[in-house]
Amino acid sequence: MVCDFCHEREAVIYMEQAAADGQRRKIHICLECAMERGISPDPKSIESSIGSLFKELAEASRKIAEDVNKRCPVCGTSLGEIRTGKNAGCPECYAIFKNDIRKILENSGVKELFKGTMPSRLSSVRSVLTDRIILQNKLNSALEKEDYEKAAVYRDYLKTLEKNPVAGAEDHQGGEIVP
Secondary structure: OEOOOOOOOEOOEEEEEEOOOOOEEEEEEOHHHHHHOOOOOOHHHHHHHHHHHHHHHHHHHHHHHHHHHOEOOOOOOEHHHHHHHOOOOOHHHHHHOHHHHHHHHHHOOOOOOOOOOOOHHHHHHHHHHHHHHHHHHHHHHHHHOOOHHHHHHHHHHHHHHHHOOHHHOOOOOOOOOOO
């Protein structure tokens, strides 16, 4: 069994809690997580911190439930899916779950920001998606300011982007198409 806390190491301590209504809850803990929480494999000292252990596990379960419900509005991928699969559903997931993904990477040992370049085969996809979002934001802003001439220009650019498929934008090399 895998540890219920770190989800990485093999569990060596197994506990089961029985509630008054007959429900049973099992906890599997690896030695490192047990030591962090003040639990040793010695049966005499294990009783002292079991209560706090179950409270901590309940808090972790609540956080996992929140992660499952937190979804990307573009592709529908949940933070829980990103956490377990280590894959984002779309480029927008990186912006929406920025802080959460940074924590996931830090837990995996990645502490530096990526300083490389984007593969050339993906540069057009990224820029078209980014341009679409930028244009939509500028269109909304122009409409709020009641600047309908600019709004019409942004609307026309958006229609042009929608007509051209993302894969067919090889000639678009990361520059903005906005005047």
